[in-house]
Amino acid sequence: QKYNNNKKGDKLAFMKALGAKGLVKKAAMQKDWATLFKNGLEVLKLNPWDVGTLTTLAAACEELELHEAQLVYLRLALDADPKDPNINRICGRALGRRKLYDQAIACWHRVEQALPGDEEAARAIASLTVEKAIEQGKYEGEGATTKPSKVGEAGELTPEQRLLREIRRHPNDTAKYVELADLYLREDQFAKAEDILKRALEISEGNPEIRERWEDAHLRLLRQKVAEAERRFEETGRPEDQRAAEQLKKELFEKELEFCKNRVERFPNNLAYKFDLAVRYQLVGRYKEAIAEYQQAQADPKRKGLCMLALGQCFQAIKQYSLAMRHYEMAVQEIPDRDAVNKKKALYQAGKLALALKDLDGADRYFSTLAGMDFSYKDVSTLLDKIAQLRKNQEQVAEVEPAAEVGEAPVEPPEA
Known part of the structure; x- marks a missing residue:
């Protein structure tokens, strides 16, 4: 009432409270609680909505296990700035510890509104919702009378x-x-x-x-x-x-x-887990680590073809072209026709590498097989035309530099 609820306090509060606020800060660092509360209250006389002082006093109350007093200061801070995500975060934590679930959840929802995607807020809301149901007996507890549920017949949980x-x-x-x-x-x-x-x-x-x-x-x-x-x-x-x-x-x-x-x-003997780890290594360019995991994972018959394809990609990325070609060839043999996505990927990458290595017969064989499966796949029709042109003019083949044509293997691993 003294300041007509202006949320600012005395017009000169900033200047008048400067010394007391400094003492509050120093006392908090030294855990000098008597000095902290004495000067904190002096600040609040000039500005009852000083959020920094209110939260400092609340933190001191928490240290001293004065939980009711802590909530008083936090609620005053929340009244001063109800949308501030930091204040709501502090309030949400404190209210949750006191099992004031609805109030705590409301604070965390305000954090979410101010900071969309905040992980702590989402986790807290879920946790508090479950705690509320379990500990407060929102649903039927021991000795409680079963209430009709919105779902199912009356009395049914x-x-x-x-x-x-x-x-x-x-x-x-x-x-x-x-x-x-x-x-x-x-x-x-x-x-x-x-x-x-x-x-x-x-x-x-x-x-x-x-x-x-x-x-x-x-x-x-x-x-x-x-x-x-x-x-x-x-x-x-x-x-x-x-x-x-x-x-x-x-x-x-x-x-x-x-x-x-x-x-x-x-689970060192679980080959599926080794395959998953290899994929993650490949995606971040840690090819040697990926190769080691794929080589172990290939012992799983269900994933052997996929491992061959991925190994070809990894070897190509580290410029081991002959090893890459060998693994692409094995991938084409091992991946069944029913796995059309990876079969086409293996044929395409084998053909591209064969072309870059001047193996026109191999490239033609892989691209022709791929065209028979899906003529519209990427640029396969253009590449077949290119091979035909190169055969007509063998001099053009000599101008192709393998390293330049090969480049790096696609980062995209096979689809398991």
């Missing part, structure tokens, strides 16, 4: 409600967590699935199967965020939205590589 009730009754039964996560995944609620699997992983003390499920859910959540960020950029065209999408794609790829490496370490 939905699958989600039933599983949440079971988890509340048996918090160490990881099978129920996994079942609930599968339900969330089927409904594309990846944040909830990831959170519930993270809980199961902690309870199980790092069970490898649950860890793998959690990793998959985490990657699906990241892919969902990438898709949302790309849609946002398409709609707005803003550079900051493009940067956000690129950052999320980078994070996704790094996580994919990290999880693939972890799985190969945990």
Whole structure:
């Protein structure tokens, strides 16, 4: 009332409070709580909406475990600047710890509105939603009367409600967590699935199967965020939205590589995991590491042809052309006709490399086979015309420099 709720306080508050604010900052660093509170209150007398001072006082209350006082200061800071993402983040964390779920979730939603794609906000909302259901007994708890569900007949619980009730009754039964996560995944609620699997992983003390499920859910959540960020950029065209999408794609790829490496370490005899890791190495140009993994993964009969194709690409990228050609030839033989996408890719790359190495007969053979499958594939018709012209004029062949024509292999690995 003193300042008519002007959100600024005294007109000269900045000047008058300068000394006290300096003492607040110094006291916070030294953990001199008495000095901090004394001078902090002096600042608030001049400007009750000084967000920096309010959050500093709230942090001090947290250190002293004065939780109710902490919430008072945080709510005052939120009243001063209700849309500020940093204040809402701090408030969301504090309110969540106090199990004030609705208020905490509201704060995190404001963070999302200010910072679209914020990972902590999405994770917190999912986690708090599950906690609210489990710990506060939003759904039927022990001794509670079953209420009619919106889904199903009166008195019947939905699958989600039933599983949440079971988890509340048996918090160490990881099978129920996994079942609930599968339900969330089927409904594309990846944040909830990831959170519930993270809980199961902690309870199980790092069970490898649950860890793998959690990793998959985490990657699906990241892919969902990438898709949302790309849609946002398409709609707005803003550079900051493009940067956000690129950052999320980078994070996704790094996580994919990290999880693939972890799985190969945990399951060294699993050839599928070695193939996945090799693909990630190839995509970032770590060809020698990719070659080592592909050479082991080729022992899997189902992926032998794909490994041959990828090895050809990797050897071509490091300018080992004879090895590349040999692997392309084996890829053409090993990849079945029913896998048309990779079969055509192997024929095309074998033909291109043969042409660059002046093997006109080989190039003609590969391109002709490819044309028989799909005459419109890339520039195959043009390349067949080029081979015919080169045969008419052999002098032109001598002018072709293999290294210049070969170039680097496509980064795009085979499609598993």
